[in-house]
Amino acid sequence: MTVKDTIYAQPHEAVGEFQFDESVVAVFPDMIQRSVPGYQTILTGIGELTAQYAQPDSQLYDLGCSLGAASLTMRRKALTGCRIIAVDTSQPMIDRAREHIEGFHSDIPVTLQCEDMTETVIENASVVVINFTLQFIEPEARQLLVNRIYQGLRPGGILILSEKIHFNSEPMQQTIEHLHLQFKRANGYSELEIGQKRASLENVLISDTEATHLDRMKQAGFEHANIWFQAYNFASFLAIK
Template identity: 50%
Template structure:
């Protein structure tokens, strides 16, 4: 599929519906994610390096909410451990179909792509689990139970890589970080209308939380160490380690 420039919100919409990872989004997703998430390419590259460092022989590395498979591909390219499987999971049929095509076109084998709700996916014998801008779309009430399940499925010495859009407890910081994100998107060519309509579409769909909340929850389910390794305005990626 030749991917297109993201113009989904370029024209005035009478009613802005809730954001969905449907076929229309799939067609523009590579452009959308690069122009909307500061530092996305750097995060993907580092996920590959981290997977190469933590993947264990005979284990499984999960990419949960894999979208078009960028993180899965980066992981597969860096993992040298023998008999280590990469499993990519997404609940969007359109995303999964294109993910499979992307991986096939890349010539990289060894990634199993599954269409399923990640909350229902069995997590066992895992050395690496990636949630790359995924948890923020899961209902708040489900997040702790889901993360506890991931913790149980990780082997000792395993790693969870969690990338999220952050909220800030300090109103001044919240306003500043939001403003800077909007300025970033303007610099990528998005108009005020596009930014406004996209924000409306994501309201009540993408629910961000503060780093303090993330760290407290991850610690409460058992992770021994939780830190931010990357942040660019209100987008961050965290590492949670299991002893």
């Protein structure tokens, strides 16, 4: 049973920085479904792209795996002989992800690692997924991570990167932000919840523009990269080595 996200439903005397702790883990499925437009479509797409690009006897990476939703999607579509490595810095997330993953039988092994994805060794990879996690990494560390992913991918391998993005045009930014706020309101979040969560994420989630993401991939060596799905200010990129 999905637990409803009520973390910010009551006034907080001081809103601390957002953390992926036990309280967030308990309500995470509800939180992300009600906050991220197109999330389920992205998961479905990750599965289909895995079916298309996963190579025999290769490794598939889920960097910032949270509860393992992308790992489970990849595992359903991966080839026998592939191995999934799921990484997250939050031990509560890893613990709950293990429960979710062990609840489904598969011949595709999943290794869960509690570590900083910027320190994860990427090798013999055919699919790497970063699903709404790069935005929580220090901006100066992002290019180095994408570089290492490119270097660890086999020829023909892919990076799937999903992120909240922002726009250089202020009228466009305000309009898209309004649409996203209406999405959250329609999903039952109050003005108090929206405001307190925004405050908690202010210095934690640092977004980039579409152009910044594409330039970063180009610098890493990817010749083919573009957005394959977008809903408001949430986009998923595909880069092919």
